[in-house]
Amino acid sequence: MICCAIFHHKSCIHPEDLFMLVPVVVTQEHRFKLAHLHSCLQYYKCFFNLRCVNVWNSLPDSVVALKYVDAFKRALYYTLRLLLLKFE
Numbered sequence: 889m890i891c892c893a894i895f896h897h898k899s900c901i902h903p904e905d906l907f908m909l910v911p912v913v914v915t916q917e918h919r920f921k922l923a924h925l926h927s928c929l930q931y932y933k934c935f936f937n938l939r940c941v942n943v944w945n946s947l948p949d950s951v952v953a954l955k956y957v958d959a960f961k962r963a964l965y966y967t968l969r970l971l972l973l974k975f976e
Contacts, residue, residue: 890936891944892952892960895920906936918949 893899894906903909908923922941944952951963 896955918952
């Protein structure tokens with residue numbers, strides 16, 4: 889939810905301050921795909937901007953493109969629910 893607000897300029901944080909976006913030419917999943925930065929130090933791996941990259945990049949474009957946080961929450965809920973039903 890925080891990433892959604894950051895990428896759609898609903899917060900005072902700019903996406904470039906926390907994340908490194910993958911160039912648009914390379915992306916195939918969605919336009920807000922994040923580059924995965926590697927860290928040598930263990931405590932950097934706990935930072936928010938490194939922990940959320942894999943989860944954010946795995947979301948479908950229909951969820952990531954939603955501009956309103958409430959709509960994003962609903963779509964995220966249904967996406968995760970469908971994923972859980974696949975494993976049962």
